[in-house]
Amino acid sequence: MRSGDLALHHGGLKMKKRNISINLLIISFFLILPGILFANNVNNIIQKANNMFVGNNIYSVNDMTIYRSGKLNITMKLENFFMKKGGKSYSLAVYKKPGRMKGTAYLMIENDLWIRFSSTGRIRKLSSSAKKNSAAGTDFSYNDMGDTGEGPISRYDMELVDSKEDVNGEKCYKIICIPKHGEEQDYEKLEVYISTKEYYYIKIDYFRHKANIKTLTFSEYRTIGDKIYPYKMVMESHIKPTKTEIITKEIEFNSSRVKERYFNISYLERIK
């Protein structure tokens, strides 16, 4: 081989290497692009769904009914307040009915939970182990109750796995949610179904120990201001014959009825 040929050969090799590098880059880009698009897409989907759902300074009055083995067991009336400020979420739930629960209240500020006992008026901060458990015998845990206003999956990382999942005749995005890295959550996985047409939450399956332990379904969406809110939510347990139904009687976003001083232990003392 002549030196010129060698130079050409080397130049050719260099050109070949460059072509391969560029090709690899292009191929990598197209491999990553769906992920980027999907990541952006799932964020967009969630954002659209949450826009209709969540807000700040939310006031609501709900009837919470527990069914056991298909029979109505008890209906409780709750008044709820939610606020997000300075990156922290605050929620207060006050029981109005039945008589034995009237005046019982839960105040959640991030991971801290205080309970006001109606019988004595005393306020007690619960240990974090208590928050995973049933709130007043319902299928919602205290943590579940505290997520209102932020959306049910605010503390999870999300991945879109399907865009044509059929749920009760409704085409849905299926999104898998796992706890954010380094954060401990009550559930090891959530499977979220959001309608492709209106971006409504349709249902959420909750998983623990690899089993679907309960499902939350959303229905009776109604327009309220610029939001569309599910006035009926049902949490059905798959490990016992119970379900808990929340019917929203009244809801206000950016409500003047939500005041910052409500999310204070001092306010718990004056709940009636």
Add this chain to the structure above:
Amino acid sequence: MKTIVLMIIVICFFNLPAFTETSMSGELNLNVAFFPIFQYTNNRFDGILNYNNFQNIHDLNFSTNALIKYIGGDDKIDFNMWFYLSKYNIVQPLLAASYGDTIQTAYVYDVINSSGGSCDKFDIYRANIGWYIGNNLLVKIGRQNMLSGYGYAWNPSNLINPVKNPFIPYLEIKGVDALSFKYYYGNLISFSVTSIYRPPLIEEGIDFEYIQYGSRMKLSIPEFEIYLNGFYDYDRNKGEDSYVPAIGSGTKIDIAGVGIYGEGALLVGSRNVYPSFQIVDSMYIPVLLKKTDEIYYSYLIGVEYTFGSGFMTTMEYYYNGEGYSREDRENFKNGLDYYNRFMEYIPSDFIMLYKPGSFAKQYIFVNLFYPLYDFNLSFNFSSMYSIDSYGLNLIPSVVFEPFGCFAITFRYLSLLSLKSDEYNEAFFSPVKNIVRIEFKYNF
């Protein structure tokens, strides 16, 4: 002070509904107690603390009480009034008052027989008005709750409120007449100062010597809380009342879901009186001693955890510095023997030394709770063991709530003495086994 409290009640009751939202709620309780005793004799309930069954214990005992709450308010002001109606055992105080007068005693027995040994009692548990100034300051006057502390059965750092019953710690307690100022800096810090008025029962009018002062500062950060209490008794006749200068503190922390808490208090003198005796003409005469010069301390350490199944457990160790040593408990026993033998009645202030759950110096408490929501049931098991007096109390209970406003509780209390001659709670109690059925209606 009673006049002022009554004035607050009248003002609130008749005027505030015109200005604020008010509501009335409460609970009605009917309790049935049965005392299984296996040797069914005529004097089966007689005992060292129940001479001739003056406590009027029957095989089946009924008791009723009602707690009515009238509350109301708005953003700026609120008021609370709680009325408690119950039965009061009048046997002992009437017999004590008529002691030595046979004619009077005969009348007393007529009253006891016609009334069944009890009369209706009306108590005001709360009567207060609170003003909210801005978002941070609360001023409250009247009878109010001052109970503090993290402990489930005991609260040694509770320096102001009457002591709760460790066997029924969730029960309402009568409040304290006070003027309090509370300042809240968000949820981070709270600070309060309180002026408490606690006169002798009979007197009217206010004397400054009966005013006591308390303060409390609390710091709350995520998963950690700590507070400091202080109490000062301006009393020219130091030790005449049962409250002494003291400081208290408590803390609670959450580690891996386990709540760990502790509280304690240092007191200048004891709030208790101690049984002792004098020898007069070779006679043993019981007396009560007030110890005001020594420093006392009490503390509690507890843990609580809730499992995923809803099963909740609480364990506490309590050192009761004001409790009775074995010598004190023996003096108490000897004093009761004296009164039973020579006077046939026991003075009320001597009987009141018997405080189950706070009688000795060291206790361990374990509480297990399990809700069975599917069947509207919950199970609770409490056990209280006195390390220094070898007394053991076992209290299993089941609560059934068939409706939202109605609950039935089946409770069994067993008092056991694991060692003789220790003069513990079981030794003095006229009944060692109690079965209670409690019906509660909330409205």
